Amino acid sequence: xxxxxxxxxxxxxxxxxxxxxxxxxxxxxxxxxxxxxxxxxxxxxxxxxxxxxxxxxxxxxxxxxxxxxxxxxxxxxxxxxxxxxxxxxxxxxxxxxxxxxxxxxxxxxxxxxxxxxxxxxxxxxxxxxxxxxxxxxxxxxxxxxxxxxxxxxxxxxxxxxxxxxxxxxxxxxxxxxxxxxxxxxxxxxxxxxxxxxxxxxxxxxxxxxxxxxx
Amino acid sequence: xxxxxxxxxxxxxxxxxxxxxxxxxxxxxxxxxxxxxxxxxxxxxxxxxxxxxxxxxxxxxxxxxxxxxxxxxxxxxxxxxxxxxxxxxxxxxxxxxxxxxxxxxxxxxxxxxxxxxxxxxxxxxxxxxxxxxxxxxxxxxxxxxxxxxxxxxxxxxxxxxxxxxxxxxxxxxxxxxxxxxxxxxxxxxxxxxxxxxxxxxxxxxxxxxxxxxx
DNA sequence: AGCTTTACAGATCATGTGATCAATAAGATT
DNA sequence: AATCTTATTGATCACATGATCTGTAAAGCT
Numbered sequence: 001x002x003x004x005x006x007x008x009x010x011x012x013x014x015x016x017x018x019x020x021x022x023x024x025x026x027x028x029x030x031x032x033x034x035x036x037x038x039x040x041x042x043x044x045x046x047x048x049x050x051x052x053x054x055x056x057x058x059x060x061x062x063x064x065x066x067x068x069x070x071x072x073x074x075x076x077x078x079x080x081x082x083x084x085x086x087x088x089x090x091x092x093x094x095x096x097x098x099x100x101x102x103x104x105x106x107x108x109x110x111x112x113x114x115x116x117x118x119x120x121x122x123x124x125x126x127x128x129x130x131x132x133x134x135x136x137x138x139x140x141x142x143x144x145x146x147x148x149x150x151x152x153x154x155x156x157x158x159x160x161x162x163x164x165x166x167x168x169x170x171x172x173x174x175x176x177x178x179x180x181x182x183x184x185x186x187x188x189x190x191x192x193x194x195x196x197x198x199x200x201x202x203x204x205x206x207x208x209x210x211x212x213x214x
Numbered sequence: 215x216x217x218x219x220x221x222x223x224x225x226x227x228x229x230x231x232x233x234x235x236x237x238x239x240x241x242x243x244x245x246x247x248x249x250x251x252x253x254x255x256x257x258x259x260x261x262x263x264x265x266x267x268x269x270x271x272x273x274x275x276x277x278x279x280x281x282x283x284x285x286x287x288x289x290x291x292x293x294x295x296x297x298x299x300x301x302x303x304x305x306x307x308x309x310x311x312x313x314x315x316x317x318x319x320x321x322x323x324x325x326x327x328x329x330x331x332x333x334x335x336x337x338x339x340x341x342x343x344x345x346x347x348x349x350x351x352x353x354x355x356x357x358x359x360x361x362x363x364x365x366x367x368x369x370x371x372x373x374x375x376x377x378x379x380x381x382x383x384x385x386x387x388x389x390x391x392x393x394x395x396x397x398x399x400x401x402x403x404x405x406x407x408x409x410x411x412x413x414x415x416x417x418x419x420x421x422x423x424x425x426x427x428x
Numbered sequence: 429a430g431c432t433t434t435a436c437a438g439a440t441c442a443t444g445t446g447a448t449c450a451a452t453a454a455g456a457t458t
Numbered sequence: 459a460a461t462c463t464t465a466t467t468g469a470t471c472a473c474a475t476g477a478t479c480t481g482t483a484a485a486g487c488t
Contacts, residue, residue, distance in 0.1 A: 018466050020454045026465080042342060044258040046445065057467055062447060121342065127399050128256060128338060138399060166410040169395065170388040170417075177387025180394075185341050185352060196380040203384075203421040207413075232436050234484050240435080260475065271437050276477060 027064050030054060034075050039121040043072060043129055076133045079122045083113055083137075089144045092152065099152055100212045103201045106145075107175055111193055114176070120183035146172070158209035171204045241278050244268060248289050253335040257286060257343060290347045293336045297327055297351075303358045306366065313366055314426045317415045320359075321389055325407055328390070334397035360386070372423030385418045 021029065037050045047068055051058040065071040088110075092102050114120065127134045146168045153163045175197055182189035190196050205212070235243065251264045261282055265272040279285040302324075306316050328334065341348045360382045367377045389411055396403035404410050419426070 018452090018454070020465050023465075042256075042258070044256070047447090048445075058446090059448080059468080060466060063465075066447090068446065124338065124342060124398070128335065128342075130400060134399065135401075138401060161413075164410075166404050167413065169391065170410060170414050173391025173394070174384040174388035177383065177391060180387070181383065184338070185348060186344065187349075187352060190380050196384060199375075199381065199421075200384050203417055206420055207417045232482090232484070234435050237435075261477090262475075272476090273438080273478080274436060277435075280477095282476065 023064070026060075030061060030064055030071070031074050031078050034071055035078055035118050035122065038072070038075055038125070039118040043125050047071075075122065076126060076131060079119055080133050080137055083119065084140065084144070085109070089148055092145065093148050095152075098213050099156055099210060100201065100205055100214075102152075103149075103204075104198060107197050107201065108194060111175065111179070111197060115179040115182065115193060117183045120179050124180075124184055153208060153210070156208070156210045156214050158211075159207070161207055161209075163208055167204070167207070171200060174200050237278070240274075244275060244278055244285070245288050245292050248285055249292055249332050249336065252286070252289055252339070253332040257339050261285075289336065290340060290345060293333055294347050294351055297333065298354065298358070299323070303362055306359065307362050309366075312427050313370055313424060314415065314419055314428075316366075317363075317418075318412060321411050321415065322408060325389065325393070325411060329393040329396065329407060331397045334393050338394075338398055367422060367424070370422070370424045370428050372425075373421065375421055375423075377422055381418070381421070385414060388414050 033054050034050055037053055038045050041049070047061050048058045051061055061071065065074065088106060091097075092106055094102065114123075123134065123137075146165065150163060150165055150168055153167070157163055178189055178193055178196060181187045202212075247268050248264055251267055252259050255263070261275050262272045265275055275285065279288065302320060305311075306320055308316065328337075337348065337351075360379065364377060364379055364382055367381070371377055392403055392407055392410060395401045416426075
């Protein structure tokens with residue numbers, strides 16, 4: 001009879017019995033769900049709610065992460081890591097390709113990576129919380145993307161308007177704001193983000209009189 | 215002797231005795247400090263910490279606001295209200311003034327209003343929390359600012375590029391991102407925001423071939 | 429000065445929350 | 459099948475947190 005009960009419990013969705021997973025696997029499972037969870041409810045989300053989503057006990061979380069902050073650190077890393085391909089700096093400075101093509105390629109790929117609900121919200125939450133990873137990421141972005149981009153622009157600028165770092169920020173901000181509208185403010189966005197992105201890039205190039213094939 | 219103790223306590227900064235304030239005044243005092251407080255630590259800030267800042271007991275807060283959510287509502291209203299001057303719609307559509315001058319005037323004033331730590335952060339926190347006021351504000355912005363702006367732009371556009379709402383969003387996002395960098399990401403911003411703002415506007419006009427005096 | 433009103437403080441409740449630990453059972457090994 | 463290892467649970471602790479309630483004293487009035 002107890003066997004019958006056990007079987008019925010096994011068919012019950014998820015609530016059945018404890019399932020043992022290899023530590024590595026369970027750890028990943030926790031992190032993956034934690035990303036979705038904290039991205040939705042914010043960094044002050046409760047560990048009990050996260051555990052409920054995972055279908056495990058709250059105490060299990062503390063078997064894999066000493067503190068909640070440690071778990072959040074893992075979430076940050078999971079989200080931040082690999083968000084910036086290492087080959088972009090060279091591709092952005094490859095002068096055998098027109099600057100416009102380089103900018104288009106970069107922002108098409110980059111936007112595809114960051115216009116994602118989890119990333120956008122975790123980034124904003126951690127930014128508001130003053131997380132260190134946030135500052136480091138932006139510093140990194142400035143070093144490997146914006147600085148080279150400014151140099152490339154300056155070397156091609158035809159108009160009398162001198163490109164500054166603020167121009168790069170304006171280009172970047174205008175594009176990123178598409179994602180902010182969608183995932184932070186939860187507003188409808190453009191059907192094809194590629195279009196406004198391309199337009200933003202063309203507007204940028206036009207300001208400095210840089211032709212499309214330069 | 216007890217009198218002496220009383221006197222020494224009175225000289226103690228703030229921790230002395232209870233000070234009776236008129237309810238209206240106290241309520242305003244609470245709201246004002248709550249704005250600063252929640253803008254800094256987030257909407258999950260604790261009522262006890264807020265009370266400590268005010269130099270009153272935590273229970274007093276609940277004498278003025280039935281729940282913490284009520285207090286937050288008051289904070290929202292305080293921050294959101296009056297952020298959009300009512301006369302902007304007409305000023306933006308006053309065709310006796312060049313569009314460039316109108317845009318400059320608007321964004322100079324608007325940026326002065328919103329590039330403020332409290333507003334920026336409360337807006338972002340409430341946006342992430344999905345607050346209704348947030349959506350209403352953005353809807354309002356679209357109705358009374360963006361829509362007219364699009365019409366004005368379309369009526370003056372000379373180039374073959376057709377202005378869309380996404381172009382307005384790009385102009386707006388690029389400018390607002392200056393404030394996001396400063397107050398959300400806590401990065402250094404431009405010394406004079408007027409300069410990059412003006413440049414963003416000129417870039418926008420240039421895309422549609424609109425001369426400065428049109 | 430004495431009285432009344434009520435803004436305020438202090439204690440307290442009920443629940444929430446991060447974290448701990450001994451007991452248990454799932455799955456591998458023999 | 460019996461045994462061992464350890465991933466997982468359930469109970470629990472200590473403290474935090476929103477909210478309540480009663481008593482107190484500060485200001486206004488007579």
